[in-house]
Amino acid sequence: MPIHLEIVTAERVVLSEEVDQVNAPTKDGRVGILPRHAPLLTILDVGELDIIKDGQTTPFAVSGGFMEVLPNRVTILADTAERADEIDESRAEAARRSAEERIAQRQSDQDLALAEAELRRALIRLKVAQLKRNRR
Structure with missing residues (x-):
């Protein structure tokens, strides 16, 4: 059962799709999010955001923002977010x-x-x- 992920910056929707896992840099350390995760609201740190889907990991560079986790949805409001191939x-x-x-x-x-x-x-x-x- 996947989880819906949206990564949004002030300029654009960076990603909106179903994924298997999200590993994010937060002010309290890295967190891994799987489907049916407990609700969470946290501050993102500068770091590597990894999206795992179908066994493939896609890295993003993020520089701050917020992440809201609900059991079936993760919303990331990032200051900046770039896929590796966009850098x-x-x-x-x-x-x-x-x-x-x-x-x-x-x-x-x-x-x-x-x-x-x-x-x-x-x-x-x-x-x-x-x-x-x-x-x-």
Whole structure:
């Protein structure tokens, strides 16, 4: 018995389909969601979101948002969500280098925190893009 998953950002519906399992990065750690899961509302963290359907895992890069789990439905309202094949690795690599330069400059505590968050997003995007490339 599958569970209906919707991944939505402010710009678009990223995914809307029946899946077997959802593994998501939350502020309290990774959680695995199967059909008939207990209701849950949680905050998403920057990380890799894995969707499992018919034995195939599809990775997404997400950067925050919320996840609502009901026994037959999971709704993810993400700040950003990208499939591995949508990620431009050269842009992600440029963002990583830029964030590392900003961290090295350490203008202020606020700049440092923003640069560290940008670095985490860039690293997750690179990791997810490489996962897809390695599976080919």
